[in-house]
Amino acid sequence: MTMEVHDANPFSVYSITSILFLLLILFKLLQKRGSNNSSTNLPPGPRTLPLIGNLHQFVGLLPHHRLKIFADKYGPLMYLKLGEVSNVIITSPEIAQEIMKTHDVNFCDRPNVVSSRTISYNNSNIAFSPYGEYWRQVRKICTVELLTAKRVQSFRSIREEEVAKLVKKIAASEGCVVNLSQSIYPMTYGIAARAAFGKRSRYQQVFISKIKEQLKLMGGFSVAELYPSSRVLEMMAKVKFEKVHREVDRVLQDIVDEHRQRHRSSSESEAEEDLVDVLLKYQQENDSEIHLTDDNLKSIIQDIFTGGGESSSSVVEWGMSELIKNPRMMEKAQAEVRKVYGEKGCVDETKLHELIYLKSIIKETLRLHPPIPLLVPRENRERCQINGYEIPSKTRVIINAWAIGRNPEYWSEAQSFKPERFLDNSIDFKGTHFEFIPFGAGRRICPGITFAIPNVELPLAQLLYHFDWKLPNKMKNHELEMTESSGVSLRRKNDLCLIPIIPHNLKI
Numbered sequence: 271m272t273m274e275v276h277d278a279n280p281f282s283v284y285s286i287t288s289i290l291f292l293l294l295i296l297f298k299l300l301q302k303r304g305s306n307n308s309s310t311n312l313p314p315g316p317r318t319l320p321l322i323g324n325l326h327q328f329v330g331l332l333p334h335h336r337l338k339i340f341a342d343k344y345g346p347l348m349y350l351k352l353g354e355v356s357n358v359i360i361t362s363p364e365i366a367q368e369i370m371k372t373h374d375v376n377f378c379d380r381p382n383v384v385s386s387r388t389i390s391y392n393n394s395n396i397a398f399s400p401y402g403e404y405w406r407q408v409r410k411i412c413t414v415e416l417l418t419a420k421r422v423q424s425f426r427s428i429r430e431e432e433v434a435k436l437v438k439k440i441a442a443s444e445g446c447v448v449n450l451s452q453s454i455y456p457m458t459y460g461i462a463a464r465a466a467f468g469k470r471s472r473y474q475q476v477f478i479s480k481i482k483e484q485l486k487l488m489g490g491f492s493v494a495e496l497y498p499s500s501r502v503l504e505m506m507a508k509v510k511f512e513k514v515h516r517e518v519d520r521v522l523q524d525i526v527d528e529h530r531q532r533h534r535s536s537s538e539s540e541a542e543e544d545l546v547d548v549l550l551k552y553q554q555e556n557d558s559e560i561h562l563t564d565d566n567l568k569s570i571i572q573d574i575f576t577g578g579g580e581s582s583s584s585v586v587e588w589g590m591s592e593l594i595k596n597p598r599m600m601e602k603a604q605a606e607v608r609k610v611y612g613e614k615g616c617v618d619e620t621k622l623h624e625l626i627y628l629k630s631i632i633k634e635t636l637r638l639h640p641p642i643p644l645l646v647p648r649e650n651r652e653r654c655q656i657n658g659y660e661i662p663s664k665t666r667v668i669i670n671a672w673a674i675g676r677n678p679e680y681w682s683e684a685q686s687f688k689p690e691r692f693l694d695n696s697i698d699f700k701g702t703h704f705e706f707i708p709f710g711a712g713r714r715i716c717p718g719i720t721f722a723i724p725n726v727e728l729p730l731a732q733l734l735y736h737f738d739w740k741l742p743n744k745m746k747n748h749e750l751e752m753t754e755s756s757g758v759s760l761r762r763k764n765d766l767c768l769i770p771i772i773p774h775n776l777k778i
C-alpha cells in the first residue's frame with residue numbers, strides 16, 4: 271500500500287521559503303475550512319506552530335521514529351498537526367483495538383487526498399476508496415475472486431519459476447559480492463506481474479518501471495496533502511501525479527485490451543487464468559451488483575500489483591539482514607530447511623508448512639520491520655471519544671505499528687531479533703493480536719496475506735537452502751548496518767550486499 275507519510279525530509283520537494291511565502295498569502299486569502307477542531311479535550315501532544323503545526327519536528331528523522339519519541343513523552347494517544355491537517359497517533363495495542371475493533375466502522379474511511387485520487391482513478395481502488403457500498407463490493411471481488419487460497423495456489427508454478435530464476439542468477443555469481451536487495455525486488459515484482467497479467471504480456475517490464483516511478487512519487491510528504499484547503503497546491507500536485515499516472519494508465523489499458531482480445535480468440539482453462547482475466551470475466555458476467563468500469567478494474571490491478579511487489583520484498587530483505595546479523599539463527603534456519611528438503615534435493619512449495627522456525631523468523635521480521643510501519647491512514651466519520659479524549663470528525667488516524675511491535679510492555683527484549691518468541695505461543699498477524707499488526711486489523715485489514723506469505727517463505731527457504739552467506743570486506747556479522755530508509759515500504763537504506771557460497775554437498 272502506498273499512501274502513508276514516509277519521507278524523512280518533508281521539505282525536499284519544494285523550497286521551504288517559497289512554500290511558506292505562498293502559504294502565508296493563501297492563508298490570508300482563503301477562509302480556513304470548517305474543520306471541527308474547537309474541542310478543548312483533544313489528546314495531548316507537542317506544541318504546534320502557526321501554519322506548519324508540528325511539521326518542523328519531522329526534519330531529519332523517519333516519521334515512525336519521530337512519532338515513537340513523541341509517544342514516549344505524550345502517551346499512546348496523541349494529537350498533532352501536520353500543516354493544517356489534524357492527526358491522532360496511536361501507539362498502544364489497547365487504543366489500536368479501540369480504533370480497529372470497537373470503533374472500526376467509524377474509523378473505516380481513508381483520507382481523500384490528491385495523490386491517491388489522481389493515481390487511483392478517483393479512489394476507485396480497494397485501498398483508498400471510502401468506506402461504503404463500492405468499497406464493500408470491490409473488497410469482496412478481491413477476497414472471493416482474486417486472492418482466495420485456491421487462486422493463490424494456482425500461482426504456485428509462477429512463484430517457483432521466478433524464485434528459481436533468482437537462485438540461478440545468484441549461483442552464477444558464487445564467491446562474488448551480490449546485491450541481494452537489487453535481486454529480490456525484481457523477483458517479487460515479477461511474481462506479482464505474472465499473477466496479474468499472465469506469462470505472455472509484453473507490457474510487463476514497462477509496467478513495472480512505470481509503477482516504480484509512480485511509487486517513488488508517492489513516497490514522500492506531499493505539501494498539497496498537508497494544506498488541503500489550498501486549491502493552488504492541489505493543482506500543482508495534480509499536475510505532478512497526473513503526468514506519471516497517464517503513462518501507467520496507458521500501459522494498463524494496453525494490458526486490459528490485450529487480454530480482452532485474447533479472451534475472444536481462445537478458450538483458456540481456468541488454471542491459466544491471470545487476475546486481469548478474472549476481473550474481465552467478472553465485468554462481463556456480473557451485472558447484478560456493481561458494474562466494473564475499465565478504470566475500476568485498472569485501479570484494482572494497481573492495488574494487487576503494488577501490494578504484491580513491494581511489501582513482500584521488504585520482508586525478504588530484512589529477514590536476510592537479520593539472519594546475517596544473527597549467525598546462530600541463520601544456521602538453525604538452514605538446518606531446518608536442508609533437513610526438510612534434503613531428500614528432495616530442491617525446494618518447492620510442498621513442504622513449506624513444515625518450516626516452523628522459518629515461519630517464526632518471518633513473524634519476528636514483521637514485528638521489527640513492518641513494511642508499512644504507519645499502516646495506511648484512516649479517518650473517522652463522526653466525532654467520538656477514545657480513552658476519555660475527544661476525536662473530532664475527519665481526523666486523520668495514524669497507527670504506529672512499528673512502535674507497537676517494539677513496545678517493551680508487550681515484548682521482552684523488544685529491540686532484539688528473537689524468532690523463538692513465536693515458537694511457543696499462538697500470536698499471529700491476522701488482526702486479533704493488537705500488539706502485532708503488520709497487516710493492520712478490522713474491516714480494512716490487508717486482504718493480501720495469503721498471497722504475501724508464500725512470496726516471502728519460498729524465496730527465504732531457497733536462499734537458505736542453496737547458499738551459505740558471507741559479508742564482503744571481512745565485515746563482521748554484528749557490523750551490518752540496519753538503517754531504514756523512507757519510501758513506500760520500509761527498506762534498507764543501504765542495499766544488502768552479500769557473498770553466496772554453495773555448500774559442497776549441494777554443488778551440482
Ligand code: HEM
Nearest residue numbers: 396397574577578581582646709710711714716718721722
Ligand atoms: C508482507 C506483505 C504485506 C504487508 C505487510 C501489507 C500490509 C498492509 C497494511 C498494513 C494495510 C492497511 C491495513 C489497515 O488499514 O488496517 C494493507 C492494505 C491492503 N493491502 Fe496489503 N500488505 C502486504 C501484501 C499485500 C498483497 C500481496 C496484496 C495483494 C495481492 C495486498 C493488498 C492490499 C490491499 C488491496 C489493501 C487495502 C485494503 C482496504 O483498504 O480495504 N497487500 N496492507
